[in-house]
Amino acid sequence: MHCVTGLGKIWSLVFALALSCCVALMPAVSRAETVPAIAAAANIKFALDDIIKNFSAETGLKVRVSYGSSGNFVAQIQHGAPFELLLSADERYIHELQKAGFTRDAGVLYAVGRLALVAPNKSPLTLDAELNGVKSLLAADKLERFAIANPEHAPYGERARELLQKLGLWDGLQTKLILGENASQAAQFAVSGSTQGGIIPLSLALAPQFKALGQAIALPEALHGPLNQRMALMSKAGATAERFYQYLQSDAARAVFLQYGFGLPTL
Structure with missing residues (x-):
């Protein structure tokens, strides 16, 4: 991490x-x-x-x-x-x-708030609500870096961790995680091309500045605590x-x- x-x-x-x-x-x-x-x-x-x-x-x-x-x-x-x-x-x-x-x-x-799974343009990550694309990249050892906000002090990072734990992905991602100091920095890392993707606020994923750099899908609210x-x-x-x-x-x-x-x- x-x-x-x-x-x-x-x-x-x-x-x-x-x-x-x-x-x-x-x-x-x-x-x-x-x-x-x-x-x-x-x-x-x-x-x-x-x-x-x-x-x-x-x-x-x-x-x-x-x-x-x-x-x-x-x-x-x-x-x-x-x-x-x-x-x-x-x-x-x-x-x-x-x-x-x-x-x-x-x-x-x-x-x-809502969470979104995102990937920069040209990323091999396939976006889906169950994160099967993340699981596939992990299984093939093709997921190098994955961004979320720091769960120690950023609520969206906390909820991202909850979601990844519920889907059984948290342990497998430990050496892949890039932690943003806050949600905006996590969004930067998720679409900059330095990662294959990440979990960020849907509100940032919908911003015009983001759409030019990546793709996004809203994640089910049932997979994490309320924001x-x-x-x-x-x-x-x-x-x-x-x-x-x-x-x-x-x-x-x-x-x-x-x-x-x-x-x-x-x-």
Whole structure:
């Protein structure tokens, strides 16, 4: 198993400026309040970018967002990172922050995620919902590298591991795994040509930037635990973060999430 932290050359060319790993400074909304810092799971990158664009056009307000793994953001918030809102890939992280007193309340579910099996163009991997193509390549000793997000702190990596365990593939893939630091980096590795494929969020597989590089198939939700994505305001969130939080629950925002393959929870 390999844990890779640097971005590959193809990723940087195709997804240039697509993933912000640190908070970028933005102009102040007013003297009283600066643009709020938002932390968001990497799997919602493309959907949230569209939602933020629409929000700013409608309200004239701005937010600055960092994308990464939910587990890492929890650690950062616990150590004083000034995020005002966290959109997690797994609701347990919000519950953890609430229990420790960092959030205003339990927050709300904003989306239900899905996994996808993907392969770069020209890969020998055949895509199917039961991963028989993966099994065939493994049996023929033709599967060299397979990408997922790191299951130690990325919820989509955790669910990928669950799925592979349920299908009896986890042990056989141990020496083949390339671990992305978060879901977006796993997607990079899965379509860069350096692997034969991988398991990534369906939301990233549906992004136009991905479709030019690979193929994808949605995987059955019954093969892994639910990916209930929850968000919550931090205790010191300001007015702009509050308004964005409400906008994320609007029909307009939910339509964008639906477009990127997410299920919609009942609000």
